[in-house]
Amino acid sequence: MLRFKLTIAYDGKAWQGWQSQKSGLGVQDRIEAALARLFPCAPKLTSSSRTDAGVHAFGLVAHFEIPRAEFRMPARHLILAVNALLPDDIRVRSAVRAAPGFHARFDATGKQYRYGIWNHPAMNPLLRHTAWHVPQPLDVPAMQEAAAQLIGRRDFRSFTANRGAPLEDAVRTLTRCEIRKAGPKLTIIIEGGGFLYKMCRGIAGTLVQIGQGKxxxxxxxxxxxxxDRRASGMNAPAHGLILWRVFYGKTGDG
Incomplete structure (x- = not known):
């Protein structure tokens, strides 16, 4: 068997998240359909992460395996072959041979998410699908002060959405939570070993409400x-969130 590592980017606007859906509108569905046209075994993808409907990715990592006999192209052509069968809003950025034991999910040591905010009375139309428009002035130093207090090993139960079942373990470790400002564009950068359901959106929404003085x-x-989720602020809209990178320690990142 041959194992391949894919680094994938997509605009999540038209998709029901990464994971395969009965509707066929998961990003995973479209990439697996492309792989099935290239390889008779119709390989399934194992991913590093899931993203919700409307959330984007720039560096999601996934792997798949095929029998050696089915791989009949130069390795450098795989990325071209897959992308030729994908819609314009999904692209494989990298397609490389991986070690037989590589696992996109279990080998990941951390992830970076970025949340975009356009803080100006008029929305930038070029960013309307990837940034949350917040027209009111924001107190960025207050947001930065709050963000710094989220770094470390914490119980993030107050920032996760309820999935309908009791949450037994809500402890996660953030290694980075900072806000960069470039004119009216704010970027919240969040890194950690793992994340709860809608945790990044809960953090981003709360930080914006702190910036608004709420x-x-x-x-x-x-x-x-x-x-308690009721103790913190709102969930930021999905379209401002991007899964930016997945880290793999000594083996490199996605």
Missing amino acids: YPAAAIVEMLDEQ
Whole structure:
């Protein structure tokens, strides 16, 4: 068997998330359909992550296996062959041979998400699908002060959405949570070993509400201590979130 590692980017606007769906509108469905046209075994993808409907990716990583006998092209042609069968809003950025034991999910050591905000009275039409338009002035230093307090090993129960079942373990470790400002464009960069359901959107929405003066920066600690979703702010809209990178330690990132 041959194992391949794919690094994948997509605009999530038209898709029901990464994961395969009965409707066929998961990004995974479209890439697997392309692979099935190239390889008789119709390989299935194992991914590093899932993204929700409307969320984008620039560096999602997945792997698949095929029998050696089915791979009848130069390795450098795989990326061209797959992309030729995909819609314009999905692209494989890299397609390389992986070690037999490589696992896109279990070998990942961390992930980076980025959340985009356009903070100006008029929305930038070029960013309307990848940034949340917040027209009111934001107190960016207050947002940065609050973001810094999220770094570390914490119970993030107050920032995750309820999936209908009791959440037994809500402890996660953030290694980075910072806000970059470039004119009216704000980018929230969040890195960690793992994330809860809609956790990044809960953090982004809460930080924006702190910037609007609806909460003081110091309230972020109280929100964490409450361990109750009702204690924190809103979920930011899905379209501003991008899965930016997946890290793999010594073996390199996605």
